[in-house]
Amino acid sequence: MRKIFLIFPLILFITITIFLYKGLENDPSHLPSALIGKNLPQFELETLLDREQITDKDILLDEPFLLNVWATWCYACRLEHAMLNELATEGIIIVGLNYKDDRNLANDWLNQRGNPYLFSIFDSNGSLGFDLGVYGAPETYLVDRKGVIRHKRVGIVDEHIWLSEFQELYLSLKGQNE
Amino acid sequence: MKKFTFFLTFVFSVHLNAEKLIEFSDVTYLERYQKLIKELRCPKCQNQNIADSNSPISKDLRKEITILLERGLDDDQIKIELASRYSDFILYDPKFGKQTYFLWLTPLLIFLFGFWFIFSMFVKREVNQAKQEDKHQ
Structure with a gap:
């Protein structure tokens, strides 16, 4: 019976070590996504370029697409833009969500840096962004053809993130035929 | 007089700097609003509630709370x-569920284990004592 006493601190030590070690890899600024598996929220907004009315029904496309939250005030979006351009040339559909931005500045930005978006939704007061739970641009959502959000990434999507988080899921969604 | 104007400067400067007050259609809403914004965590600025935080996202959340209060939702x-939208992360007091049960039940399990441990020690001691008494007899 006494021997169990001796081994007890060791068990405690190992348990705490495991938890602390796992804690090292945890990113505290990463929020669990509440909208995975849910439909895109309802909205009624204008497009950035043509000021056309657009609702959530209009972005049910025939194939999965990326919804990218961006703004000209967002520094990290600058770093991300080249990757988005590249993905667009590969034929991946990207819909932009221009978040709390100025229309002219946003259009200038796209003229200067290239426009990877099929179109951008102009969300000047951030209402759609709020419903999506946006808390830090850039954010990228993978949406399937039924309008269900399948994956969310807060922060820059670069080559590495695309390959490790998005590509496989994207291709499997694209491969699904109804 | 000089003192008085000096005093006035401060009185008015406070008002100039104050944020626009929120007005509710019902007086009880303000109290609930104050309580709610202290119980919700800012998604962007960790370790601040949305009452303390000045970030745009906290402003949006505060605004949404005023709207939801006016719509008649309870807390x-x-x-x-x-x-x-922002996941349970923003709740300072999350509900008992699949993500929190481990956290809440572990102390209880440890307590029960300790109880069993001490109990079994006593039983053993009593058995040993009984054995020794048998030997002595």
């Missing part, structure tokens, strides 16, 4: 509504 419904 729990408001929290659920906001957590459906």
